[in-house]
Amino acid sequence: MKIFALALALLWTAPAFAADLIYNGTWITTKNRKLDGTMTSVVTDQGNDKWKGRFYGIWQGVSFDYTVNFTGKPDNLKGTAVIDGADYTWTGKIDPQSPGKFTGTFTGSRYTGSFDLKQKSR
Numbered sequence: 506m507k508i509f510a511l512a513l514a515l516l517w518t519a520p521a522f523a524a525d526l527i528y529n530g531t532w533i534t535t536k537n538r539k540l541d542g543t544m545t546s547v548v549t550d551q552g553n554d555k556w557k558g559r560f561y562g563i564w565q566g567v568s569f570d571y572t573v574n575f576t577g578k579p580d581n582l583k584g585t586a587v588i589d590g591a592d593y594t595w596t597g598k599i600d601p602q603s604p605g606k607f608t609g610t611f612t613g614s615r616y617t618g619s620f621d622l623k624q625k626s627r
Contacts, residue, residue: 525549526599528607530622537616540564546607546622548599554578582609591615 526548534540544562551557554576561570575584579599586593593616597609605624611617 526607527625528622529625530607530620532618532620534616534618536618540616540618544569544620544622545625546620548607556582556584558584588613589615 528546528548529543531541531543542562542564544560546561547559549557556575556577558573558575559570560573561568563569571586571588573584573586573595575582575595575597577583580601582597582599584595584597586595591614593611593613595609595611597607599607607622607624608620610619
């Protein structure tokens with residue numbers, strides 16, 4: 506009985522992290538050449554307002570796969586990344602008013618644009 510109570514206490518006090526959230530959708534560029542396409546994003550809540558996002562897909566027959574760390578509350582996410590030698594800053598939102606949506610904008614030394622993703626059903 507003591508072991509059961511100890512195990513229950515440890516589970517009760519352990520930090521709870523949500524499972525990865527998977528989103529699919531489109532991104533568009535508004536600066537330089539058109540790079541619109543589809544992508545998937547896997548978002549991991551790492552706790553303490555720290556997140557990791559993996560963004561991947563295929564554009565014009567070439568696959569891409571980038572991991573970006575970002576911070577903030579779900580409705581006010583911010584991050585920076587260097588992708589193919591270009592610097593980018595982006596903001597995003599996992600909006601509690603629109604469950605299942607992950608939207609954002611990005612600006613960079615090469616491209617500017619936005620993305621609009623919807624959570625994939627499990």
